[in-house]
Amino acid sequence: MKVAITSTGNSLISKVDQRFGRCAYFVIYDTVTKAMEFIPNAGIHAEEGAGSAAVQLIASRKVEKIVSVEFGFKVKPLLDSLKIQMISIKGEHTVQEIIDMIEKS
Amino acid sequence: MSPRHKRIRKILNIPLMKGFKPYGNQILQEEKRELITLYYEEYEAIRLCDYEKKNHCEASELMQISRPTFTRIYADAREKIAQALVEGKQILIEGGKVYFDSDWYHCSGCTCHFNNPNKEQDVLVCPLCGGKEIHKVEETKTGCVKRF
Structure with a gap:
């Protein structure tokens, strides 16, 4: 299963980005192969439609779960129809902490 | 008109x-x-x-x-x-x-909120920390999920 985490930077010690559509990087973590992929988000400075573009990117990688803080109102119904789970985590966490949590469960 | x-x-x-x-x-x-x-x-x-x-x-x-x-x-x-x-x-x-739309849940273990995209199956554990202390977030009258 693949999990996407929004990140502020391209390393494991980066913090989780507060926004889904306009995050700096997407970290795509594969729980089976333990492979990690950092994808820079092209829509970071987009005027509008950043969320939908991000959903397209995520859906093309066959991600099943997304960890972020805030999801935009346009993104929620899109992800619902694609059956992608949204996980909204409060507080400051690094990407490494999130991956550790997923691994433990 | x-x-x-x-x-x-x-x-x-x-x-x-x-x-x-x-x-x-x-x-x-x-x-x-x-x-x-x-x-x-x-x-x-x-x-x-x-x-x-x-x-x-x-x-x-x-x-x-x-x-x-x-x-x-x-x-x-x-x-x-x-x-x-x-x-x-x-x-x-x-x-x-x-x-x-889907139902939202809150996990007391890691203080995260998550939704359940697969509506036919009930959620029993938190998808992030695997904790069992989860409860459903009640919807407001307008049908929108409460902001958090």
């Missing part, structure tokens, strides 16, 4: 299939058959009323529309299905003014 806008109807899931086809010799001979388009909201009305056995009032609340609107959608749906059944037409389920 422009017509009144349609309120967006809330549906749980898209149907498992795209439509239905009649079978039998008579039908197969006539290749050019019209399609009947059943909208998603009409499918949802049939599902809520006849499959889940809810009354129109309960069903209309679930779809975030008024009771008379629900009854109208339901009547249209039955009319289309009856027409397809009698005239041997194909049913295509698509379109309509709908949006999707």
